[in-house]
Amino acid sequence: MSVFTLGLNHQSAPLDLRGRFAFSVEQLAPTLLRLREQLGQRRAALPEAAMLSTCNRTELYVAGDGEMLRPAVDWLAQVGGVGSGTLMDHAYVREGSAAARHAFRVASGLDSMVLGEPQILGQMKQAVREADQAGTLGTTLHQLFQRSFAVAKEVRSSTEIGAHSISMAAASVRLAAQLFEDLADIRVLFVGAGEMIELVATHFAAKTPRAMAVANRTLERGEKLATHLGAEAIRLADLPARLHEFDAVISCTASTLPLIGLGAVERALKKRRHKPMFMVDLAVPRDIEPEVAQLDDVYLYTVDDLAQLVQSAGEKRQAAVEQAEAIIETGVQSFVHWLGQRHTVPLIQALNQQADAWRQAEIQRARKLLARGEDVDTVLEALSRGLTQKMLHGAMAELHASDGDKRLELAHTVSRLFLRKSPRDPAES
Template sequence: MPLVVIGINHRTAPVEIREKVVFAGEELPEALQELTTVPGVRESLIVSTCNRTELYCVTDVDTSILVNWLAGWHELSALHLETGGALYRLRGTAALQHLFSVACGLDSLVLGESQILGQLKDAYRTALSQGVTGPYLNRAMQTAFAVAKRVRTQTRIGANAVSVASAAVSLARTMFERFSDHTALLVGAGETITLVARHLHANGLRRLIVANRSQERAQSLAAEFNGSAIDLDALAAHLPEADIVVSSTASPTPLITLEAVKAAVRARRRKPIFMVDIAVPRDIDSAIAELQDVYLFTIDDLQNVVNENLESRRAAAKDASQMLAAETAQFELQLKTLHAVPAIRQLRDEADMIRDQTAAQARRMLAAGRDPREVLEFLGATLTNRLLHGPIQRLRDAAERGEEHLLETTRALLAADPSE
């Protein structure tokens, strides 16, 4: 029974469609239970993030049944989901390759990002806790996690910054050996500045100051990282404290002036300042770039870094794709061998039972005083006859019924020459 994937993501559907099929965290357990009641669905897992909603099912039912279930859960029509090719359907090898690709970040909006792996693990834990996974999904998910780890350690898929926020922090690291001795002044409190704050905090920044027009938002962001908040009017007064300045606001005119930075440089006794202006229009007077001991970068500088790093990730993605192809083939080969396990176990159990019965007879013969050589002859002949009796009888029956395929299979198992 193959793996089937039904889903939409950032590549196939705009946010207006994606947001309509999101599974909220609290409804996910109930949804998993209901999905598994669909006739023919043996195992299931649901991944739902801002960029994708996907059903992973082990089933042989027609994919339209799963599409109808997904649409019905969200009170939509299946036609609405499939408009413009928003929904994709994958089965078997293609579905498995997709799972591995998602785990490695190769199918993400930001190529090689690692957040999706954590989201995938959360989705698996939820499905596991609901008892809706089974041998296939358990093995597939564990393999996907292992493959993702191997891709990250053996390629450079996640080595370089590919967001403006992470690129800004990466540039700062080229100037400061460590952040634990430094102070950052962030101007603004929007999404980009929030990401910069997170990256700086993760890299051990000593102190954070947030300046914003809205004091409430500044205080909220600063509190998240044990920092302090100031008014925009206080920027000039706090500039001398800042080793790192990152600004991203919607101001129509520069907030950080040439005169303010000159004064800050004097107060810092020529201690260098690293500055990044992410805003358009610019927040930092462009003339500041001419000052000694000030290193000013703009959004264009960062975009160049991001583009170079994306190229590096794309090159790594090619290596990763080759690894995924090999891992997929290996996984499917292992699955095929699993089909033989019950038959092998039955064969061994029967052989063990015959061995134990025959050995017990031999021990009784020895206890009765029979010649050991006679007992050994009995043991060898009887064990051989009993082990081969069933297979030989079945082969004779097969020959009588003209089942040549069974005879050919037996020759192959015994490595016999078919011409003999």
């Protein structure tokens, strides 16, 4: 059984390329089934597969037999509408223990744009649930992810890995504070109603802005968040007509196309008499057309731009990282050991079946002897001798058939298996 991870993230690929490979939660299960069908062609057993897709990364986790990496690369490139070479220029591949190490680091927040951020763990758990419901998870990936969650829990409880970082939500507020003298005087629009928008909105709400509004495709969900914030809920269709009312716009939806275009922002600026607008696009793919950033009175930041604000250093944080890496490495070694044991499972099952067949044959023979009136001790002696001969026959036959170095090596192996002591040199026989 082999395991590999194929992915791209905020460190390896630009935002627009990542946008080509972004999947909503609803798309994960059907996408996994298509992937599994592609990888399972001409293979006796279907591979296991799971997919993690966030604003910062898209990753495939695959476990199975045979050479599956090349087909996985070709399939993912086709899905994103790029060549395999282009994909691999920005993708990374982790195999075996490296795949486990990567999964553990992602779950623990060590591979995140915001070091130690907790949202990724919830996103990984959601990815596992989707793979499980799609029927593509399997024993190996189940073990990999459950161990990932256990390692992440230990990292968060035993280290201060997340104590010295600034969240994306807090970074958005800090950027706005650099543009506006008093955040209590601004009007803020949140586009979307997902977890990230809720986090950002909570941070902005703490600054008590003059007004807040939530625009969402599903009005009911938008109203729920708006009620929680004490904000107004508006229809997404009304966004172009009302965009000029807001000083700050933060957007994060699962839309595959931009929701806020250059023309809409230009018209809004004209109505505002070119009063500055602060805009944050946390979506992948983008919610706001990138050309908007070229407008003189717009300050547009993407999810990658915010990364520069949340990178910080320090001895205390570095010590926490080193401690977390040590915990992760212990987890990796445990998983590799478990995975190695999985390779011997078919052999162990075959040995048990063979031994049971021998036992059944000898019991049947003993019963026949007893039925004919043979002495019990004689029957037991024959039974034990029959079992012993069957168990030793294969090893003895191989020893007699081998010679030279091969016989010496085989003798050591047989001795370890049956004598449980230091092997005797065959030359002494």
